[in-house]
Amino acid sequence: MQFNYDPVDADEANRQRAIYEPFTHAVRELLDATIRTQAGPEDIAEATRLIEAVTAGLRTSQIDGPFGVRFTTEGEGMSWGNPVIGVRNPMAPPLEIKRGEGRCWTDFDLGAAYEGPPRHVHGGISALILDHILGEAASDGGDRPLFTGTITLKYLRGTPLGALRSEAWVERVEGVKTYARGFISDADGPTVEAEGVFITPAWARDPQ
Amino acid sequence: MQFNYDPVDADEANRQRAIYEPFTHAVRELLDATIRTQAGPEDIAEATRLIEAVTAGLRTSQIDGPFGVRFTTEGEGMSWGNPVIGVRNPMAPPLEIKRGEGRCWTDFDLGAAYEGPPRHVHGGISALILDHILGEAASDGGDRPLFTGTITLKYLRGTPLGALRSEAWVERVEGVKTYARGFISDADGPTVEAEGVFITPAWARDPQ
Incomplete structure (x- = not known):
């Protein structure tokens, strides 16, 4: 097991969370709408093009591999990619335990x-x-x-x-x-x- | 348990699958990029606006509630919303069993x-x-x-x-x-x- 990310301090963790948490929430809503939509073929084709463009933009700067299990310098957990509690994982509800x-x-x-x-x-x-x-x-x-x-x-x-x-x-x-x-x-x-x-x-x- | 969707025939199921499966794949890729991106605050804010607009468009015509467990008139399963095998659920890998x-x-x-x-x-x-x-x-x-x-x-x-x-x-x-x-x-x-x-x-x- 590699826990090899440089820890960030609480201020930096809060700064990153403020950027990525609302975005992840938007993708979580999209996930729900993807399952339930009845939009027709043209609308879906256009939505696909838009989503692919957003994804390509996000991927111009991304980490190599999964998010990992990170901690702040204060020892606070940053399991932001986790599928149950991860505030950066649209699959996670996410649970607040x-x-x-x-x-x-x-x-x-x-x-x-x-x-x-x-x-x-x-x-x-x-x-x-x-x-x-x-x-x-x-x-x-x-x-x-x-x-x-x-x-x-x-x-x-x-x-x-x-x-x-x-x-x-x-x-x-x-x-x-x-x-x-x-x-x-x-x-x-x-x-x-x-x-x-x-x-x-x-x-x-x-x-x- | 309610299995109360009108069944569709195989042709209609294939037609719907051809529309929604590639779109769901695109959202699945977005989900991965959402976790791994290192894009900055302006790019993320712009991506959030775009995603919210796509979601709003999809929701103008959507089913009331979850997808349900559906079958074709030939009795073929259409568990397309399922989180493990669902071809319309971006959370699903999806497994092909x-x-x-x-x-x-x-x-x-x-x-x-x-x-x-x-x-x-x-x-x-x-x-x-x-x-x-x-x-x-x-x-x-x-x-x-x-x-x-x-x-x-x-x-x-x-x-x-x-x-x-x-x-x-x-x-x-x-x-x-x-x-x-x-x-x-x-x-x-x-x-x-x-x-x-x-x-x-x-x-x-x-x-x-």
């Missing part, structure tokens, strides 16, 4: 881009979100590097598109293994439950 | 939008893909409606971004429960293994 009293939680809204069964969240999208939030709980907000060992999802009923909540917490720690649990819920209660075992990598373990 | 001799498989490539740990696939993205392909194997390509009951993912090592493969197959069927297994692999072998139990919904069971 809160922490307190040993728990993580997040309130979010999923639309057309996350649909599996009609008007319901794709089961794998629930798995994506739960993997992420259990990992956040297990790693104490990213302070301790951890990798998923195993995760089990139990689907109680369909998860409707719309307003949802997810929560996660650590059940216990045994040596290099951290056991976390969590769920996704709608207004009527949990729809999917998860339990996971997260492993501290050898390079991040306390010397024996 | 092949079938034969009791197995499903797919070769695909994941880039910057799917990154979790540096230069590696987000564990939850692997879960999303495995949930989908195990479901495809269990439902015999969508011919039998099934919902995920439980799924367990075992992460053997990090999955690098780039060229990957996924396979899935049915292990056994016991009443309403179908047991499926599968994996994701890179050139060096499996990186994540999965097993899932899929349930036939009551409304789709054979009358007793």
Whole structure:
């Protein structure tokens, strides 16, 4: 794993965020409209030309490869390319995960881009979100590097598109293994439950 | 669950696909460039204005709500909004799943939008893909409606971004429960293994 980007200070991180976050939000809206539009062939051909021109402009100056996992000089995480929480990834809702009293939680809204069964969240999208939030709980907000060992999802009923909540917490720690649990819920209660075992990598373990 | 779209015939499905698939591909490229660009504030502000104008144009005629799960009059699936296989969803790679001799498989490539740990696939993205392909194997390509009951993912090592493969197959069927297994692999072998139990919904069971 390479964490080899030069850290930037909080002011520079805020400056970059102010540039790219509203743009990413605009692309996220475009993503939704791309799935739902009924525009005809000429309009779509014209839209394609415009999008290709924008993309070519953006690519005249771009990093080589993916965004990476970056940190500010203050140690704040900048996982801006992440598909769950990334403020520069139009695929991410993005989740804003809160922490307190040993728990993580997040309130979010999923639309057309996350649909599996009609008007319901794709089961794998629930798995994506739960993997992420259990990992956040297990790693104490990213302070301790951890990798998923195993995760089990139990689907109680369909998860409707719309307003949802997810929560996660650590059940216990045994040596290099951290056991976390969590769920996704709608207004009527949990729809999917998860339990996971997260492993501290050898390079991040306390010397024996 | 509502499967209430009027089916279209194969010719009409192909006509629509020819309009929207290349456009969705262009938005998929934009999504990658959005994460990786280093363009400055003026260029990003101009790109934002252009994207917002395209989105507004697309939204002048759009369906009310998500795309839904549609079928052609020939019974061919049109899950075009699906986040794993949807040819109209810029979030989807999209996977093209092949079938034969009791197995499903797919070769695909994941880039910057799917990154979790540096230069590696987000564990939850692997879960999303495995949930989908195990479901495809269990439902015999969508011919039998099934919902995920439980799924367990075992992460053997990090999955690098780039060229990957996924396979899935049915292990056994016991009443309403179908047991499926599968994996994701890179050139060096499996990186994540999965097993899932899929349930036939009551409304789709054979009358007793």
